[in-house]
Amino acid sequence: MxxxxxxxxxxxxxxxxxxxxxxxxxxxxxxxxxxxxxxxxxxxxxxxxxxxxxxxxxxxxxxxxxxxxxxxxxxxxxxxATNKRVPPTFFAAHTVTSLLGWTDYQLEDQGRLTHPMAYNAEKDIYEAIGWDEAFARIGEILRGLDSPDMAEFYTSGRASNEAAFLYQIFAREYGTNNFPDCSNMCHEATSVGLPHSIGIGKGTVSLDDFDHCELIIAMGHNPGTNHPRMMGTLHEVAHRGVPIIVLNPLRERALERFADPQDPWEMATLGSTPIASTYLQVKVGGDAAALKGIMKALLEMDEAAGPDSDVIDHAFIQQHTRGFDALAADLRNTSWTAIEAASSLSEASLRAVAAAYAKSNATIVTYGMGVTQHITGTQNVQQVANLLLLRGNFGKPGAGICPLRGHSNVQGDRTVGITEKPTAAVLARIEQTFGFRPPAAHGHDAVAAMQAIIDGRSKALICLGGNLAVALPDTEACLPAMRGLELSVHVATKLNRSHLLTGKHSFILPCLGRTERDQQATGPQAVTVEDSMSMVHASRGKLTPASEALRSEPAIIAGIAAATLPGSRVPWMDLIADYDRIRDAIEAVYPDFENYNERIRVPGGFRLPLPPTERIWNTPSGKAEFLCFSGLNEDPVLVDPSVLKLTTIRSHDQYNTTIYGLDDRYRGVFGRRDVVFMNRDDLAERGIEQGDEIQVETAFGQGKERRLSKLIAIAYEIARGSVATYYPEGNCLVPLDYHDKSSGTPSYKSVPVRVLRASAS
Structure with a gap:
């Protein structure tokens, strides 16, 4: 039919x-x-x-x-860089209540914010306010809180190194280490997990390594949408004949075949290049099981080959690692039956991956949030490191671990201090550089910050970019909580839903974008960013700012800081007059930025130190650590065959919470986002046909049930037992406390759910 x-x-x-x-x-x-x-x-x-x-x-x-x-x-x-504008007259014509009825796409599509705005609760509108008055009012409210720890300082990965550094100095001088960050919601499992494994919470590969690798294993990511410039690199690797093994629940077009717009032959002939040589559709949440299966097969191959086997790099393991015997024992005790059930992959297919891995002298494993955004995200990441350590795939050309970060400086803002857990050494250097003693107690990450706002323990939220209320899970809890704040401040380029969740005092402070000229007292300024491979380089906007009233992020931070801390020891206005001075301060606090100003003036910038590339392991033992993970299936509720695992995904027309349009071209969805992707057999088993209206409800029990209704079922090539819907619409199904306990990363990618026809709900 x-x-x-x-x-x-x-x-x-x-x-x-x-x-x-x-x-x-x-x-x-x-x-x-x-x-x-x-x-x-x-x-x-x-x-x-x-x-x-x-x-x-x-x-x-x-x-x-x-x-x-x-x-x-x-x-x-x-x-x-749009020509569209959102001036004060726009806000005068639209109440906040009316704007809350708009879609996220409609809000951002109005264009660039042009003037600082303050919320007038009596009129339910935002009204223009002068910069100095805004700073003074914000500072007065912050000084009036009972404790600095009642304020949360959120950072988006869009912020430059210079802005992020000033921001953390301001908050620490104010007296708190509450730094919820967008990293907490994506790759915090990497930042927390890898230091225990290899001594640093970053990837270890460079682009040059992709020229020398002999195998790529790609896990839990969709580069065609989320990091599209990677496709050029994969295109080159595929043309070299290098195997690319993909483990991903959904069939993603960019991982199947890609036509490079810079390749004249492919464009002229309408040709394309196959990307994945092997495509394994692992069940949502089955990544750790798949990795353990590959490692178990590798161990069995090594033991079968005898004492002279080179399947496992025993010399590397002996010299550079600890914990191999415990890992080997855990792998032997894990049955193939359990691995197959948890991963939905056959023993034969995992053995084939192990065989390909054993043949490769230089392997890169790339992974995205499909690996990290689980309640076992930290352990998932550590299993990736285990796999690479088994064959010594660190510290040699063409090999290493490659976590795929999102925003262009999400890694950099962490490097320059946006962390709720500062080290004693960093705090000491801050005190030496600026003359104040920063607090030492650990602060809040993103989930802890929102929990504190919900509980009323935090009363102020300063957001350096982003759309925090929409990005976080548990929409029904987070959105109302924002309205209970004493103060909310949003530094932004465009209007979004978080700005409309007004507290007692709410401000929108419009900032320059990355594309715009940043003119300060000493002339035009450059900012710096760090990419996902630890390269730091300069960025110089050239466009005329969208409004003469805009200020740069560093200037806005300095303005709030100076107004909040009238006795501050930090020379805020002097620092923003010339961003070289900010970089000098970064260098004083973070020694890895030696000769910072000199090196960013070299085209391409410079690379920060990555000790594992030299086989130096900054762990307590001085060696890389094999770390066991005894679990395979983290949700006991999944013994119920009616329960599926839901993952949230981005469409091709969005970036994080920003919706550019309503098409998801590669998945065949146009003009809508109200869909759930399901395996055909799972649909048939539930008596659901493609196009039926359905309801998704969580299967946690214990009063944690959440529902998302008025969705349309779509048959798709996705692993059995797995379903997918769009982020952030699906966030309402993720409880705030359903997160990785080690890193705090919300489990957006493995929510136990039941899917019902609307008529059966």
Whole structure:
């Protein structure tokens, strides 16, 4: 029987990239900017004298290239550099209550914020306010809190190193280490897990390593949407004939085949390049089981080969690691039956991956939030490290671990101090540099911050970018809690839903974007960012600011700080007059930034130290650690066959919580986001047909049930037992306390749910 036609659902048979990407780029330009201005702006993207793309954190390989942006990068640039404006007259014409009825896409699509605004509760509107008055009012409220720990200082990965550094200095001088950060919601499992394994919470590979690798294992990520410039690298690797083994619950077009818009032959012939040589659809939440299966097969191959086996690098393990015997014992005690059940992958397929891995002398494992956003995220990451350690895949060309970060400086803001757990050494250097003693007690991460707001223990929230209330899980708890704040301050380029969840005193402070000229007292300024491979480089906006009233993020932070701390020992105005002075201070607090100002003036910048690349392990033992994970299936409720695992995903027309449009081209969804992707057999088992209206409800029990209704079921190539829906719409199904206890990362990617036809609910 033919499947019913569903509005907006139709097959998309073209490869990722190609002419589809170019058409989408042209449409993004047409909707937001003048074509000529857009062309000049895009050609400055990711150039030594231009600006760093405000999108993904994938590094730039050739800094002299004339084409260093992708479709989603172009969307990010034109979305920020848009000609659309949101002046004070817009707010005068729309109450906050009425704006709450708009979609997230509609809110951001109005354009750039132009003036600082303060909420007038009596009129239910935002009204223009002068910068000095805004700073004075914010400072007065912050000084009036009973404790500095009643304030939360949130940071988005969009912030530059300079802004992030000043922000953490301000909050610590104010007296708190409450630093909820967007990292807490994505790769905190990496930041927490890898230091225990290899001594640093970052990836260890460079782009050059992709030129020398002999195998890539890609886990839990969709590069065509979330880090599109990676596709050029995978395209090159595939052309070298290097195997790329993908483990991912959904079939993703970019991991199947890709047409590089910079490849004249592929564009002219409508050709494409196969990316994955092997594609294994692991069950949602089954990553650790799959990794243990690969390692178990590797161990069995090694033991079968005898004492002279080179399947496992015993010399490396002896010299550089601890804990191998315990890992081997755990792998032997884990049955293949349990591994197959938890991963949904066969023993034979995992043995084939192990065989390919054993043949490779240089392997890179790349992974995304499909690995980290689980209640076992930290342990998942450590199993990736275990796999690489078994064959000595650290400290040699073409090998290493590659966590795929999101925003272009989400890694950098952590490097320069946005952390709720500062080390004693860093605190001592802050005191030596600025003359005040910062607090030592650990502060709040993102989940803890929202829990404190919900409980009424925190009364002020300062947001350096982002859309915190929408990004966090447990929408029904988070959104109302924001209204109970004494103070909310949002430094932003565009309007979003968090700005409308007004507390007693709420402010929107518009800032310069990455593309815009930053003019300070000593002249035009550059900021710096760190990409996902620890390269630090300069970014210089060239566009005329969207409004003469805009200020830079460093200037806004300095203004709030000076007004809040009239006796501050930090020379705030002097620092923002010349950003070189901020970088000098960063260098004083963080020695890895030696000769900072000199090195960022070199095209391409410089790389921060990564000790594992030299086989130096900054762990307590001085060695890399094999860390066991005895679990395979973290949710006992899944013994019930009616329970599925839900993962939230991004569409191709969005970046984090920013919705550029309503299409998800590669998955065949156009003009809508109200869908749930399901395996055909799971649909049939529940008597559901494609196009049926369904309800998704959680299966936690214990009073934690949550529901999402008025969704449409879509048959898709996804692993049995797994379902997917869009983020952030699906966040309402994730309890705030359903997170990785080691890192605090919410479990957006493995929520136990039941799916019911609407008529059966």
């Amino acid at each position: 033919a499947e019913k036609e569903i509005p907006g659902i139709r097959p998309y048979d073209n490869p990722a990239g190609g002419w589809g990407a170019l058409r989408a780029t042209a449409r993004a330009v047409r909707e937001q900017m003048d074509a000529g201005e857009a062309a000049v702006t895009l050609l400055r993207t990711n150039k030594p004298e231009g600006f760093d793309c405000p999108g993904c954190a994938w590094p730039d390989k050739k800094h002299t290239s004339t084409f260093q942006f992708c479709e989603n990068g172009a969307k990010a640039v034109t979305w920020e």
